[in-house]
Each structure stands twice: as structure tokens, then as C-alpha cells.
Amino acid sequence: MSRKFYITTPIYYVNARPHIGHAYTTIACDTIARRQRMLGAETFFLTGTDEHGQKIERAAQAAGKTPQQYADEISGEFRQLWKRMAISNDDFIRTTEERHKKRVQELYKRIRDNGYIYKGIFTGQYCVSDELYVDGAKPGDACPTCGRVTETVQEENYFFKLSMFQEKLLALYCKPEFIRPETRRNEVLSFVRSGLRDLSISRSTFTWGIPVPDDPQHVIYVWLDALANYITAIGYGSSHPGAQAAFKKFWPADVQMIGKEIVRFHCVYWPAFLMAAGLPVSKAIVAHGWLLFEENKMSKSRGNIVRTETILDVLGADALRYFLLREVVFGQDGSFSFDALVQRYNSDLANGLGNLASRTLTMINRYFKGEVPYPSHAASKAPADDAIADAARTTIREFGNLFDQFQFSRALESAWALVAAVDKYIVENEPWSLGEKQDEDSRSRLATVLYTAAEALRIATALAHPVIPDATAKIWAQIGLGDIKQFALHELAWGQLRWGTKLGEVQPVFPRADKSAVERMQRMEDTQRPAALADQAERKAAAATTNWAQTVATSATATTSSNDKISIDDFAKIELRVGLVKVAERVPKSDKLLRLEVDIGSEIRQVLAGIAEAYAPETLVGRKVVIVANLAPRKLRGMESNGMIVAASLEGGKPVLASFLEDVPIGARLK
Numbered sequence: 001m002s003r004k005f006y007i008t009t010p011i012y013y014v015n016a017r018p019h020i021g022h023a024y025t026t027i028a029c030d031t032i033a034r035r036q037r038m039l040g041a042e043t044f045f046l047t048g049t050d051e052h053g054q055k056i057e058r059a060a061q062a063a064g065k066t067p068q069q070y071a072d073e074i075s076g077e078f079r080q081l082w083k084r085m086a087i088s089n090d091d092f093i094r095t096t097e098e099r100h101k102k103r104v105q106e107l108y109k110r111i112r113d114n115g116y117i118y119k120g121i122f123t124g125q126y127c128v129s130d131e132l133y134v135d136g137a138k139p140g141d142a143c144p145t146c147g148r149v150t151e152t153v154q155e156e157n158y159f160f161k162l163s164m165f166q167e168k169l170l171a172l173y174c175k176p177e178f179i180r181p182e183t184r185r186n187e188v189l190s191f192v193r194s195g196l197r198d199l200s201i202s203r204s205t206f207t208w209g210i211p212v213p214d215d216p217q218h219v220i221y222v223w224l225d226a227l228a229n230y231i232t233a234i235g236y237g238s239s240h241p242g243a244q245a246a247f248k249k250f251w252p253a254d255v256q257m258i259g260k261e262i263v264r265f266h267c268v269y270w271p272a273f274l275m276a277a278g279l280p281v282s283k284a285i286v287a288h289g290w291l292l293f294e295e296n297k298m299s300k301s302r303g304n305i306v307r308t309e310t311i312l313d314v315l316g317a318d319a320l321r322y323f324l325l326r327e328v329v330f331g332q333d334g335s336f337s338f339d340a341l342v343q344r345y346n347s348d349l350a351n352g353l354g355n356l357a358s359r360t361l362t363m364i365n366r367y368f369k370g371e372v373p374y375p376s377h378a379a380s381k382a383p384a385d386d387a388i389a390d391a392a393r394t395t396i397r398e399f400g401n402l403f404d405q406f407q408f409s410r411a412l413e414s415a416w417a418l419v420a421a422v423d424k425y426i427v428e429n430e431p432w433s434l435g436e437k438q439d440e441d442s443r444s445r446l447a448t449v450l451y452t453a454a455e456a457l458r459i460a461t462a463l464a465h466p467v468i469p470d471a472t473a474k475i476w477a478q479i480g481l482g483d484i485k486q487f488a489l490h491e492l493a494w495g496q497l498r499w500g501t502k503l504g505e506v507q508p509v510f511p512r513a514d515k516s517a518v519e520r521m522q523r524m525e526d527t528q529r530p531a532a533l534a535d536q537a538e539r540k541a542a543a544a545t546t547n548w549a550q551t552v553a554t555s556a557t558a559t560t561s562s563n564d565k566i567s568i569d570d571f572a573k574i575e576l577r578v579g580l581v582k583v584a585e586r587v588p589k590s591d592k593l594l595r596l597e598v599d600i601g602s603e604i605r606q607v608l609a610g611i612a613e614a615y616a617p618e619t620l621v622g623r624k625v626v627i628v629a630n631l632a633p634r635k636l637r638g639m640e641s642n643g644m645i646v647a648a649s650l651e652g653g654k655p656v657l658a659s660f661l662e663d664v665p666i667g668a669r670l671k
């Protein structure tokens, strides 16, 4: 029988439209679910929307809608978005569904019948935004979580005997895997050690909620209602045998992923409710940090959200998925910026995995008629081939360990180190030069090199599939391996790629993004955020001041320069520009020269560069270089060279091309 795996996201409040902060939690869970499915686990991945409570009731009122209309609309947006993002949830629960409401009432009755609920008068402070009772607060005090002023509540309520669970909870926290990471566990420990007070679990001053069984004047506290989704969705409280069997199979959850601000609800209240109902507690609550934008938690109330759709429209779902998991150290807060997104996309996806796939598969097409080659005799082997095989084996192990410890960023780093190693291997083994030779040794060596590259590509693709499902499915099919979903990841090992595998149609999976991608996304967001626009104008003004100051400082230095140095005016005479290599080929009968066609924005220049011994022409196409654009033209081997490519000259004369870590627009002036 296969192992089961049950994973949940929190359910999202429907008072705010989805943004990439929400997408972050969902993406993290989705990648885990996808990896578990590939590993053969019978996986159930749940997400949904949290639709009751005073906060939603008020938001609907403000929008002139009924709470149900309002919830229908925003819940629909979440569902649509997850679809566009290739989120593979098995169910989507809404707390306004009948199945949920009935089952929550069953849970309530169970807790009540077990003797953990009593009636009393509640007097205290409540934060509507967090739907949180703030212990010890006085009228006018702020909520410790969000800083908003709390409201005074005095009403007859039902109470949950939370105080009875202090010792049991402390015993639960002894299992270090129950709360991750450690910092969150320590917070919870100190909160519980400081003493637990009974918790009000009903409200009677508004109606948007699930009625308390046998006392419909009250609605169930929205957090009890919401937390219960994790069990109601899989059949708890149902009389249907199928639903009961599903609950038995999947509960307790293997991973419940949450943001750090809702740790108390999940690590204190939730296990206490479960214990009170006589149910097992979840195996692990894993808390991630926040996605920050402009240095603050991205949230609707701050108005600093980035809509997911903008990124999907410009770069696609895989780009966002990869970026969030690669860039943010899981558990910590991470900043989002469009520049960083595009930079990561270009360096790791377009130039990294995408480029490795297209160059490897294109060469197999060209030199082996589109069939995966296999080395025909041992003489074609070199230590570098074994080094790649070893690196791939290590990566399979490391990636799995890190990923399963929720260290997504480091796991991806290790897979991309393999991609980089294979790139280097290709450059060093020059399959394009081997391809020009016809002797048997060269053919055999070429076969080994391309087999090795394709096999490493297959392994990186399989590992990355849960994170970038769309592109990896395409690469997998291009290698000729069919449907990646059918691949059993636990069997992944070096050497499984079969000789003679017929490649599919080879097409680029990650087209390079240029600078305009950032501007486009920013513009799309700015039209949604007039306030942000004003803010940006302010920032631009501040930036302009800084540039001006730098210019003054530079010219001051220039006027005091000594005679053996050039003045800034002399330097300004040299027109250095960013160019994009469009065409690169060897110059016939020359070992040193390459003929390049370089796009410098205003025109395409032909440049002859003495870099043929250091760079294969194939490796240069699509690369950005620095060109001296106003050098007088000169003729070399009968061809005109119109500019000069800038390179560092190393000892022994090997040139290394100047390049940029950040993305730069074609034609940009260097000064």
C-alpha cells in the first residue's frame, strides 16, 4: 500500500484579493505536494477560503454587498488564480459550504460533549482584523499583532477550557518536528508557559458565521470554524462511509504550512481543539516568513501588494514559482522586487536551465539526427564525464534532503550548481568542434559529451519539476521521455537515459526577458496603485538628487587630476555601449578571429574580435558585451570591423569578456 501524504495551506480570508504573499504559501505547498506525488505518495493537497466572521461581514457591508456575494466573488478569484498558476490542489474548501458548516457543528458538539465548553460573560478587547481576543488589553489598546485599536466586547459567550491543555501542549512541543522552524517553537513555548486562559469561542453580536448547535443566537468563533476546515474537507463529521474512510486515511496532516503571524492559532488553539475532540494532532506545523515589498509586509491594508496576474502575464507561473522559492530563505522574511525577479529569471531560467536544454538538444539533433547517442568504446571516456555523473548523484541526494527539510532555496541552489557544472563541461569539451570532425574517436567523444549533458539535464529537470512544472514538462518531452508526471522520482539515478531515445520537437522554454519586462510589470501595477505611483515619483526624485551629487563629486575629482591621468572629458570621448551578440562565427583561415554582429540599440555592428581561442561562437550568441562604439573602423582579413569588444586580458593572453551581473538594456552607455 502506498504511503499517504496530506498537506494544507491556511484558508485565505476573502476580504482581500489574492496577491503574491498569498501565492507564496500556496506555491510552497504545491511544490511539496507535487514532489510527494512523484515520490509515489498518495497525496492530498488542500486549500480554500475563510469566509465568515466580523471582518468579512464589515468588508461586504462597505462594498455594498451581502457577505455571501462578496465571499463568492473573492473566493472565485482565488480559485481562478490557482488554476492559472498550475496549483495542483485536490480540493478547495469554502467555509460557507454546507458540508463544512455541518461538520464544524459536529466538532463543536464533540468538544462540548467531552466537557470542554461552558457559558460565561466575556468582557475584553478584540481585534477584528486578526479576529483575535487580546488578553490583558484595556479599552483603547492596540492589537499586538497588527497595531490596530482593539474593540471592547462585552457579551455572553461560550468558552473553551483552553487552560486545561497547558501541560498537554507543552508535552506536544517536546517533539521538535511539531513546530518548525525552531524560533517559532520558542515563541509558542514561552506563550504557553506564561499561562493559558480559557478562550471565548462564540459571538452573539453579529450573525455572519456558523450557528452554535442548540443555541443559534450565537455563531462559532471564526478561528474554530476556519481551523476545522483541515478536517471537514477530508470527511470529519460526515455520516458518509466514503468521507469517513478518507478522514481515517489522511488525518493527521503531514504538513500544515502557515505564515508566521498565525502560529498561535495553529500551534496552541488548533491542537487543543483536536485534543478536546479526542482527535490526533497534526504531525508538523511549518511557518514561513513574510514577503516584503518596499520593506513592509505585503498586505492589502498597507496598499503595497503586487498582483500575481501581472507576473503571470509577463513572465509566466514558473518564473514566479522559481523566484519565490529560490530567492526567499524559507522561514525568514524576503523582499520582492521586479528587478530581482527578472534578473533571477534571466540568469537561472533563460540562461541556465533553458539554455542548457536548448544547446544540448539542438546539438543532438544536429549531430545525431535527434537520437540520444551513447559512447561506443571506452576510449571516448574522460574523467570530466565521471565528475558530472558524480555531481548528479550528489545533487539527487542533497536536493532531496534539503527540500524535505523545507530548505527550498538551498535545494534549488544545489540543482543549479549541477546546471552550471554541465555548462562548463560543454564549454570545455567543445562538442561543436568535435562535431566538425569525422574520425571515429571524435564521433565517439562527441557522443559521450552529449549523452553526459543530456543525462544531467534529465536529472536537473526531474528534480526541478515540482517547482517549475510547466517548463520541465516541456523539456522532459523534448528529451523524448513523454509525460513527466508518470516518472517515479524515487528511482531517479544516473544512467537511466536510454541510447536511441528519440527527441521531441526542440523549442526554447524560457525566452530571455529584457529590461522592458520590469517596466511593463511596474506599469501594470502602478495603474492598479495610484498611491504607489506618487510614492515612486518621490523615490525617483530622491534618486535624481543622488545622481546629481555623484556627478558633482566626480567632476571635482576630475579638475584636480594630475597630468598623467586623463580628464573626465577625455574619458567621455570613449563611447562604451552595451551590445547584444546576434551572430557569431569563425573567420575563415583565422585561429583567433570571430566575426560578430552586435546589436547596440541604434544599429547592428559588424565587429571582428580576437577571442576565438577563448570563446566558441555558439556560446556568444545572446550574450551581452561591452563595445567601444566610436572606434574608427578598420579592415582585418578584408572585412570591416566597426568597434571593439571589451575584455580583460589574462596572463597568457586569454581574453575574458566584460559582462554584467544585473540585466542591462541593449545600447546603454557605460560612463
Ligand code: MSP
Binding pocket: 009, 010, 011, 012, 013, 020, 021, 022, 024, 025, 050, 226, 227, 228, 229, 257, 258, 259, 260, 261, 262, 289, 290, 291, 292, 297, 298, 299
Ligand atoms: N484566514 C486566515 C487563516 C485561517 S487558516 C485556518 C488567514 N488568512 S490570510 O488570507 O490573511 O493569510 C493566509 C496566508 O497567506 C497566511 O499563511 C499568511 O501568512 C499568508 N500571507 C499573506 N500575506 C503574506 C505576505 N505578505 N507574505 C507571506 N505570506 C503572507 O490568516
